[in-house]
Amino acid sequence: MKNVRKFVGMLLALVMVFSMTAGAFAAENVTITAPAGSTRTYDVYQIFTGDLSGNVLSNVKWGENGTGKAGEAVAKEALDALTAVNSLSDTAKLTEIKKYVDLESTAIGTVSAEHSLDVAPGYYLIKDNGPVNDTEAYSLYIVQVVGPTTISPKTGTTTSQKKVKDTNDSVADSTTGWQDSADYDIDDAVPFQLKATIAQDYNNYKIYKLTFHDKEGAGLTFNKGSVKVYIDDKEITSGFEVVESPSDDDTFEVRFADLKQIASVQAGSVIRVEYTSTLNEKAEIGAEGNKNTMHITYSNNPNDEQGSENGKTPEDTVIVFTYKTVVNKVTENPDYDKSKDSNNDGIDDAGHEKYIPLKGAGFTLYKKDSSGKYAVVGDELKDTDMTTFEWKGLDDGDYKLVETTTPAGYNTIADIEFTIRADHQIKSDNPELTSLTGGDIFTGTVENGTLEADVINNTGSTLPSTGGMGTTIFYVLGGILVVGAVVLLVARKRMNDEK
Structure with missing residues (x-):
């Protein structure tokens, strides 16, 4: 009997120890961690505390950041209201949840990749503090019943792109697809394209603002009337505005006050803007090119119900190149002595150049079209x-140089046909002009975009004559005959008068 009592006493002691241990386990803190390698920090707001079993929170009390008094029981009506939104979208759930959390209060702690946070089991709101890089967005508030938790932010990526098309006027059907560089003649209308791809978390936003920012060099003139806007390849004519010369030094902007008002826009939609700008007389010639740069700004915080916080994509630049042709009119220098050009460099030992400038010419340049x-x-x-x-602002293509006025005493040159060819990087973040040629006649220089040639005029020929004084004799004999005829006429008149 004594042994039985001892056994029962030991059993009761074990039960008490187990109960105490179970209570301790129930009261133990749990850990919230951030993803490894993440650069973001997260503020943690405690809405409720309670006893956690699986995903069920019981004996629910107000937490440090709740809208009720910390430690007091939460009314059943509040819990029922929260339970009722379980089947709704995350943004709809947050509308109800935010009624019970004071986001102006001090968070109970911060979590990062380097710093985890131990908290009591309960109901927590986790706020993404960034930093947010280009194309990124803040995560929608994360709210959940917390056991041991690793934060899994739900963010999207918004991207943008700028392109240009190229055309060789001398070749039929030569217009390219969209690329990063092109070359054109001055006065040509150059086609450009802007694109934005909407983030995957678009549905988390109540208002989504988006603006295309476009900045052109002085050599391009924007044609406002050419703007067309497409959503997923279907043109739209409303829901946006085109603003020229806005205050931020852009050439123009295409602004969407709220994409949510355009029913066809959804996560992953591509918004496309196409327009033309005219290459003008201020165009940069050669490798510098005429740059056209864009980026977009967009709503990047789904927790901001006004959509006023803006993310920004990296700038994307395309370049339009153009060139010039220079013709130097020259003729042979009569003082040049080839036999004394010891270096064979076109300058004789006395310093006379083989060719010298020739005045009095006139030239007309022609370009071949695709026909x-x-x-x-x-x-x-x-x-x-x-x-x-000099002819400034030329595209690649086929040309003909015609001497339409010839210097007196010189032979007119034959027409010169030549082709301008240029190579530039068409798929590059930093497109460059890499080569420039003009056939056998012209020498191309990439840096200044010049094709230059010396065009030589030869003097006319003094043709040989024969007979020496023969012409003079004819003039003298002719004079004598005229005088004789006059004398004869006078004599006949006198004879008639005497009769």
Whole structure:
């Protein structure tokens, strides 16, 4: 009997120890951690505390950041209201949840990849503090009943892109697809494209603002009337505005006050803007090119019900190149002595150059179109003292140079046909002009975009004559005959008068 009592006493002691241990386990803190490698920090707000069994929280009391008094029991009506929104979307759930948390109060702690946080079992709101990089967004508030938890933020990525098309006027059907560089003639309308891809978490936003920012160099003139906007390849004509010369130094902006008002927009939608700008007389010639840069700003915080916080995509630049042709009019220098050009460099030992500038010429440049016909590129270049002729702002293609005014005493040159060819990177974040040629006649220089050639005029020929004084004799004999005829006429008149 004594042994039985001892056994019962030991059993009761074990039960008490187990009960105490179970209570201790129930009261133990749990750990919230951030993903490894994450650069973001997260504020943790305690809404409720309670006893946790699986995902069920019982004996629920107000937490440090709840809207009730910490430690007091939460009314059944509040818990029923929260339970009722379980089947709704995350944004709809948050509308109800935010009624019970004071986000102006001090969070109970912060979590990062380097710092976890131990908290009592309960109901917590986790706020993403960033930092948010280009194309990224803040996570929607994470709210959950917390056992040991690793934060899994739900964020989306918004991206943008800018492209240009290229056309060779001398070749039929030569317009390219969208790429990063092109070349055009001055006065050509250059086609551009802007694109934005909407983030995957778009549905988490109540208002979603988006703006295309476009900035052009002085060599491009924006054509506002050319703007067309597409949502997933279908053109729209409302829901946006085009603003020229906004205060932030952009050339123009295409603004969407709230994409949520356009029913066809959804997560992953592609918004496309197409327009033209004209290459003008201020265009940069050569490798510098005429740059056109864009980026977009967009709503990046789904917790901001006004959509006023803006993310920004990296700038994307395309370049439009153009070139110039320079013709130097020259003729042979009569003082040049080839036999004394010891270096064979076109300058004799006395310093006389083989060719010297020639005045009095005039040239007209023509460009071949895709049908094979030539059209004039500007007016004839001509001036009494002009020896250098320059055509600025030329595209690649086929050309013909015609001497339309020839210096007196010189032979007109044959028409010169040549082709401008240029290579530039069409798929690059930093497109560059890599080569420039003009056939056998012209020498191309990439840096300044110049194709230059010396065009030589040869003097006319003094043709040989024979007979020496023969012409003079004819003049003298003719004079004598005229005088004789006059004398004869006078004599006959006198004879008639005497009769």
